[in-house]
Amino acid sequence: MPLGNLIVAGAVLFSGSSASKFLTLCQHASIQMFSIGTYMNIQNLYLVPTIETVWQREQLHLLTAAREAGEPLRLGGDGRCCSPGHTAKYLSYTLMDLQTNKIVDTQLVQKNEVRNSYAMELEGLKRGLAFLEEEQVEVSHLVTDRHSQIKKYMREEQPEITHWFDCWHVAKGVFKKLEAVAKKKNCEIVGQWARSISNHTYWCAMSCEGNGELVLEKWCSILNHVCNIHEGHGSQFPRCEHGDLDDDRIWFRKGSKAYVELEKIVNGRLLLTDIRKLSPAEQTSGLEAFHKVLCHFAPKLVHYFHAQMEARLQLAVLQFNENSSRQQATTRQGDTMYRVSFPKSRKGEGVAKEVKVKQTFNYIDQLNEELVFRREVHSSFAEARRARAMEERERPVPISQSEPRARKCDIVAAHRSRFN
Numbered sequence: 001m002p003l004g005n006l007i008v009a010g011a012v013l014f015s016g017s018s019a020s021k022f023l024t025l026c027q028h029a030s031i032q033m034f035s036i037g038t039y040m041n042i043q044n045l046y047l048v049p050t051i052e053t054v055w056q057r058e059q060l061h062l063l064t065a066a067r068e069a070g071e072p073l074r075l076g077g078d079g080r081c082c083s084p085g086h087t088a089k090y091l092s093y094t095l096m097d098l099q100t101n102k103i104v105d106t107q108l109v110q111k112n113e114v115r116n117s118y119a120m121e122l123e124g125l126k127r128g129l130a131f132l133e134e135e136q137v138e139v140s141h142l143v144t145d146r147h148s149q150i151k152k153y154m155r156e157e158q159p160e161i162t163h164w165f166d167c168w169h170v171a172k173g174v175f176k177k178l179e180a181v182a183k184k185k186n187c188e189i190v191g192q193w194a195r196s197i198s199n200h201t202y203w204c205a206m207s208c209e210g211n212g213e214l215v216l217e218k219w220c221s222i223l224n225h226v227c228n229i230h231e232g233h234g235s236q237f238p239r240c241e242h243g244d245l246d247d248d249r250i251w252f253r254k255g256s257k258a259y260v261e262l263e264k265i266v267n268g269r270l271l272l273t274d275i276r277k278l279s280p281a282e283q284t285s286g287l288e289a290f291h292k293v294l295c296h297f298a299p300k301l302v303h304y305f306h307a308q309m310e311a312r313l314q315l316a317v318l319q320f321n322e323n324s325s326r327q328q329a330t331t332r333q334g335d336t337m338y339r340v341s342f343p344k345s346r347k348g349e350g351v352a353k354e355v356k357v358k359q360t361f362n363y364i365d366q367l368n369e370e371l372v373f374r375r376e377v378h379s380s381f382a383e384a385r386r387a388r389a390m391e392e393r394e395r396p397v398p399i400s401q402s403e404p405r406a407r408k409c410d411i412v413a414a415h416r417s418r419f420n
């Protein structure tokens with residue numbers, strides 16, 4: 001095989017591109033290239049195992065470092081479905097070390113491995129924690145969203161791990177509810193307060209050092225504060241900590257319709273239980289950033305078979321881990337750089353973001369080295385196929401094959417009789 005075939009095929013997958021689009025591009029530009037069949041062989045026999053090896057090596061380093069540091073890990077966990085809506089075939093569950101911002105494990109769950117698609121998230125977490133336990137890596141904290149099965153599992157099966165809820169998820173949930181109420185008649189004022197009230201969740205969590213009862217009192221004090229009452233909130237948090245406020249804000253009137261609607265949200269039964277467990281320090285925003293990287297490697301509207309999906313997930317981790325701790329970029333004059341965007345959800349309000357220094361791709365060198373090595377060891381497709389059959393672990397049956405299928409000739413015959 002020409003070395004170029006191996007390296008170009010590798011570059012297609014390693015960059016997260018689509019092979020069929022790449023080959024169409026070559027055809028349009030009259031560039032001689034291998035066929036899709038050859039690409040698929042190279043992908044399945046060389047690229048996928050190469051990615052697996054390089055990721056496992058990186059993971060080994062991370063886990064060894066964690067064991068040697070002697071401190072139990074503080075993890076963030078989150079699941080991501082492979083497609084929009086509720087039709088997901090896969091869910092990837094990712095565990096991130098929140099102190100180093102590195103992903104230490106990721107698990108791919110296929111829908112037919114569990115009872116229903118809702119159960120995929122818990123399954124992913126269970127597998128991840130079981131793996132870390134097997135590797136003798138201790139975990140002291142886990143920050144997640146408020147997924148109900150995960151809450152129950154952590155409470156009942158993992159009591160030695162402190163379970164916190166991510167502030168962003170809680171704040172977003174509160175904000176959405178407030179926005180919905182603001183659309184009701186005579187409740188416009190709720191909309192004007194929505195952002196400050198949802199931001200209040202962060203302040204409550206971060207100013208209480210994990211004292212759940214204090215978080216709760218601070219949270220509920222918002223019901224006084226919005227009515228211009230800043231004292232008499234409770235025993236642990238008797239009065240607001242802010243100074244004088246400008247007079248031009250609009251206050252709620254106790255007992256008004258808008259106030260009653262707001263009270264329903266702030267005092268929601270589930271929310272009051274969960275608000276005590278808001279994470280005081282680490283949050284899972286790093287995982288949100290990882291899911292954006294994953295969308296590049298595995299776009300939600302494209303279908304992949306299990307092996308390729310897993311390889312793309314591992315590529316995303318390699319790319320993310322190498323670049324997750326980048327510094328903020330500076331101009332030639334030495335000023336720190338920012339970018340301003342106007343997200344649709346903020347309705348014209350600008351948001352500033354730090355610009356980071358350029359990404360690096362050192363992991364690509366490792367992948368290429370391993371790829372060429374693999375080809376040298378297994379120098380024909382037939383040999384590589386035999387080797388793969390020996391080392392490949394069992395994968396779940398593709399969903400399309402878990403149901404009995406009609407024969408093609410019968411389907412075509414039915415189509416013809418209907419449309420002729």
Ligand SMILES: [Zn+2]
Nearest residue numbers: 225229230240
């Ligand atoms: Zn106040």
